[in-house]
Amino acid sequence: MKINVKDEIAAISEEILAIRRDIHAHPELGFQEFRTAQLVEDQLNGLGLRVRRCAGTGVIGVLEGAKTGKTVMLRAELDALPITEENDLPFCSQNPGVMHACGHDCNTAIQLGVAKILAAHRGELPGTVVFLFQPNEEDCGAPQMIEDGALLDPRPDAIFSSHVWSPIPTGKIGVVPGPQCASSYYFKVTIHGQDTAGYAPWQGVSPIDCARHVMDAIDTMQTLEYNTLDEPTLITVGMIHGGNYMINIPADLEMQGSIRCLHNREKAVHARFREIVEDVCKAYRCTCSVEITCGNNLLSNDEALHNIVCGVSREVLGGDSVVTAGVREMGGDDLAEFFRTGIPGCYYLIGMGNPAKGSVAAHHNKNFRVDEDVLDIAVELQSRAVLRYLGVQ
Ligand SMILES: [Zn+2]
Ligand SMILES: [Zn+2]
Structure with a gap:
């Protein structure tokens, strides 16, 4: 099985960008992500995945490869924040007082991009990929998903999750082995x-x-x-x-x-x-x-999965693309709840700080903006990490 990931991403690049902007214009607060969940559900159904709802507005799509192998789960967040957007963009928030100021619109669009790339190769795929879209990350929505059976049918062997991150420059990723979020x-x-x-x-x-x-x-x-x-x-x-x-x-x-x-x-x-x-x-x-x-809870990265992410990043973005300074933080992420059930995982930050694009404001800020060039980069990194984990390329 050989996939030319870059070329295939180029073909869906416009579509991923449009999805991101659509979600950005229609932000929804935690556990109220009705429109966003429907959009995700429709996309996954369109790809022929086995799709189910979980914890209300959570969505899970399961892609079963034609060949047997391991099961890997990807996680993206659906929720926006109670912030009034102060950007001047054609696709600004249309919901007063609500804004995608953490980049979850990007994370969701990126994960749909990965689903599109991998679903097209179902016939050759050795294993199963679970695409989990989580509500209410900002206020710990993961436990409700776990209680509602998110990690059953099938139970993943590993978890990857990426998050666009403005404090790190575009073209770099941030990740460390072991404890990363307090x-x-x-x-x-x-x-x-x-x-x-x-x-x-x-x-x-x-x-x-x-x-x-x-x-x-x-x-x-x-x-x-x-x-x-x-x-x-x-x-x-x-x-x-x-x-x-x-x-x-x-x-x-x-x-x-x-x-x-x-x-x-x-x-x-x-x-x-x-x-x-x-x-x-x-x-x-x-x-x-x-x-x-x-x-x-403490979010601690599995060393072997961390090595996969670093290896992929060095191939895609260059030998010096992995940064560790400033990656460990005293803030938390509820991705830790999935890891705590005993499934190894790796959470990494995709740099998108770019003064030329104005994407340098802090997360949760009313002027938060994204360097949209990283959407394609992120789809490539996540797709390759999955393929490497499944032993493909
Ligand atoms: Zn946030
Ligand atoms: Zn976030």
């Missing part, structure tokens, strides 16, 4: 003191004063208790609410934030956090409750 857990600490008048603080116990000691202790914990090189750990407080009258001391205070770990020892970090908060509260005569809930 786990992110949310905490809610409620501190209970004793309310009193501000002129007689000794008659009560101030949860506000206690909270500043808790924050000090959390800072010390994250800076002094972990090796920043091996165990990157970040604890930030994003919300504090306490009191409702300036001359009184309140009874309670609520503090919320996140604990991020770019290593797999997060359970120990959570336990230590709980211990420190409880002990500091006790020292300052308060009681407390500590709730820790999961936002995202």
